[in-house]
Amino acid sequence: MEHAPCISQIATLLADPKRSAMMWALMDGTARQSDELALLAGLSPSSANAHLGRLSSGGLLKVEERGRKRFFRLAAPEIGAAVEALASATLASLPGKVPELLKRTSPSTKVRTAPSSLLRARLCDDHLGGSLAADLYQRMLDAGWIEQLDKRVIVTHKGANQLATHGVFIQALAHSTSRVVCACPDWSERRPHLGGTLGAAVLQLFMQSGWLNLPSDTRVLQITAAGQREIDLFAKEVELEMAL
Structure with missing residues (x-):
């Protein structure tokens, strides 16, 4: 395993609850002042600066000097993806406790x-x-566009x-080596959203239609004004199918 990447340094940095809280606050790609991050993590300014210094030295954060103030942001979008993956892995590593967690947590509960x-x-x-994705998955399930059979999800x-009328053709997606559709766990919603090649195709449809934008250096998708209207219409169309 000579060429295997060493992840212990990053794992150690993220293991501290206060540092992970500050990382969560930066997950949308924005830059925040150290004082604000200290408040969010429940730390004194001096303690927060010490933690932020370690995260910066470890390559997880980058610092922006604006006059006398220092702002911190994630050093790369991949870091946010790694933190989110760890959150999902935490749920997946507790198979016996996840059902109890879901019972205690309402679907609308957020991190x-x-x-x-x-x-x-x-x-x-x-x-x-x-x-947005979790709501769409549930609507498609209720409308009978998709079905959940044991651990598998299929497109009916x-x-x-219905998807073909929007330019999403299931037969074309089936030629991919990836699964056409799956229930992807959503760490913030405690319920699944649409994954697989269908999930990717729906995202592409929304972005090509100008409903969603992805600014650089972030993983947060911005919903445009037109997009909000069209996505609402798309959701209502699915809801009408539920009544039929």
């Missing part, structure tokens, strides 16, 4: 320390994550026909 923009819509690998004939 409060994460920025609200990150909770609404974000990149999750190559597809859409967040409350009805769903394939």
